[in-house]
Amino acid sequence: MTSHVPLSRAAFPADFTFGVATASYQIEGAIAADGRVPSIWDTFSATPGAVVGGDTGEIACDHYHRYPADVTLMRDLGVDAYRFSLAWPRILPVAGGAPNPSGIAFYDRVLDELLAAGITPWATLYHWDLPQEIEDAGGWPVRDTAYRFAEYAAVAADALGDRISHWITLNEPWVAAFLGYAAGVHAPGRTDHAAAMRAAHHLMLGHGLAMQVLRERVPQGSHGITLNLTPIEAQGGRDIHAEAVRRVDGMANRIFLDPILRGTYPADVVADTAHVLDQSHVHDGDLELISAPIDFLGINYYFPTVVATGVYPGSAAVGMGAHNRPRTAMGWEVDAEAMTRMLTRVRDDYGDVPIYITENGSAWDDVVSADGGVHDAQRLAYLQDHLAACLDARAAGVDLRGYFAWSLLDNFEWAEGYAKRFGIVHVDYATQERTVKASGRWYADFLTGDER
Numbered sequence: 001m002t003s004h005v006p007l008s009r010a011a012f013p014a015d016f017t018f019g020v021a022t023a024s025y026q027i028e029g030a031i032a033a034d035g036r037v038p039s040i041w042d043t044f045s046a047t048p049g050a051v052v053g054g055d056t057g058e059i060a061c062d063h064y065h066r067y068p069a070d071v072t073l074m075r076d077l078g079v080d081a082y083r084f085s086l087a088w089p090r091i092l093p094v095a096g097g098a099p100n101p102s103g104i105a106f107y108d109r110v111l112d113e114l115l116a117a118g119i120t121p122w123a124t125l126y127h128w129d130l131p132q133e134i135e136d137a138g139g140w141p142v143r144d145t146a147y148r149f150a151e152y153a154a155v156a157a158d159a160l161g162d163r164i165s166h167w168i169t170l171n172e173p174w175v176a177a178f179l180g181y182a183a184g185v186h187a188p189g190r191t192d193h194a195a196a197m198r199a200a201h202h203l204m205l206g207h208g209l210a211m212q213v214l215r216e217r218v219p220q221g222s223h224g225i226t227l228n229l230t231p232i233e234a235q236g237g238r239d240i241h242a243e244a245v246r247r248v249d250g251m252a253n254r255i256f257l258d259p260i261l262r263g264t265y266p267a268d269v270v271a272d273t274a275h276v277l278d279q280s281h282v283h284d285g286d287l288e289l290i291s292a293p294i295d296f297l298g299i300n301y302y303f304p305t306v307v308a309t310g311v312y313p314g315s316a317a318v319g320m321g322a323h324n325r326p327r328t329a330m331g332w333e334v335d336a337e338a339m340t341r342m343l344t345r346v347r348d349d350y351g352d353v354p355i356y357i358t359e360n361g362s363a364w365d366d367v368v369s370a371d372g373g374v375h376d377a378q379r380l381a382y383l384q385d386h387l388a389a390c391l392d393a394r395a396a397g398v399d400l401r402g403y404f405a406w407s408l409l410d411n412f413e414w415a416e417g418y419a420k421r422f423g424i425v426h427v428d429y430a431t432q433e434r435t436v437k438a439s440g441r442w443y444a445d446f447l448t449g450d451e452r
């Protein structure tokens with residue numbers, strides 16, 4: 001335990017939001033149902049060698065058909081809120097075309113169930129399932145994609161804004177831009193650094209345009225963006241790695257925090273990347289749009305990042321290090337205190353902005369025991385320690401207002417396919433049977449005040 005404050009729901013303010021999170025492509029399946037068109041993840045996962053085991057989102061958790069039972073599961077867990085994402089390829093299949101009523105009707109049904117169960121819906125507009133047609137027209141490296149995204153945002157807001165009050169424009173633009181367009185390990189699998197930098201900016205522009213849309217069409221709502229932030233540590237805490245820390249922090253965190261919360265790109269990041277591209281893709285007025293006030297900042301936190309001396313993205317790469325902390329099945333180091341440090345850093349450097357942890361969780365090699373249960377002690381400890389870290393951040397004065405566990409269900413973990421399980425509920429993919437794991441049972445007890 002990291003916290004000095006006893007861990008109970010009563011230690012949080014009464015209006016602190018506790019939820020669970022998922023994303024459309026990771027759980028829905030039904031990829032060809034009711035007018036949905038292919039996304040970049042359909043294409044990527046069909047590419048030999050791209051995803052572990054050749055897994056795809058074709059069926060996933062079959063949530064498209066099983067959503068009533070999944071909402072009942074959430075009601076039984078006792079969560080206040082459910083963060084999910086809307087699939088652009090269901091809602092607006094053709095850029096500039098007509099909205100797809102049968103795609104929208106799926107979300108109508110989900111919302112009916114959620115509202116009847118007393119669960120507040122939080123919708124993410126973009127959790128990486130870009131319509132393939134838009135990638136074919138250039139994807140995020142092309143400026144037009146930001147405007148196409150705003151068009152889709154308007155359709156979604158008009159159709160669902162009467163029932164969805166909390167909107168998140170983008171999930172983790174860092175991953176979409178850099179894993180998708182530079183590292184090539186996520187869809188669309190491109191390896192072009194300049195394209196990735198342009199993608200990052202156009203994602204930011206899309207966020208700014210979508211915020212404008214949401215302000216106009218859902219004026220009573222609460223709107224923000226979700227970033228994956230990671231505290232950057234020098235290997236061994238040694239000063240000789242300070243330059244590596246600066247560079248990686250710039251490319252991982254400040255490249256998004258600065259434009260959104262300060263209205264500028266960090267000068268050092270612009271200088272570091274000048275050999276890759278100039279700034280001609282940043283047009284007058286873009287940064288004003290991008291830095292328009294947000295109602296909250298969503299943060300996904302999983303692990304701290306350790307770096308060693310070197311330069312990035314210049315001639316010699318920064319070395320990635322480790323600090324001998326326990327690691328999850330993803331190989332991610334576990335450190336709940338690093339989450340508290342990251343939260344206080346955002347407050348110290350960027351001022352007071354309401355913050356929600358919109359994702360936090362861990363993958364482990366779960367085993368279904370002979371008694372039928374999943375006794376996921378490590379995930380449970382991770383959950384408890386990170387909830388305690390939320391209390392520590394609040395005690396340090398961070399305006400942290402909520403926490404969403406990733407994930408409700410085991411699901412399609414992108415390039416890792418179904419091999420990595422993050423759920424607090426186990427999914428048997430052969431039968432689609434759901435089993436609440438020990439971590440999920442503890443979360444339910446915590447939420448109802450019965451935790452031990």
Ligand code: FCB
Pocket residue numbers: 023026171172175228300359406413414422
């Ligand atoms: C985040 C993603 C989420 C999930 C977790 C493990 O980067 O937003 O979809 O894959 O990682």
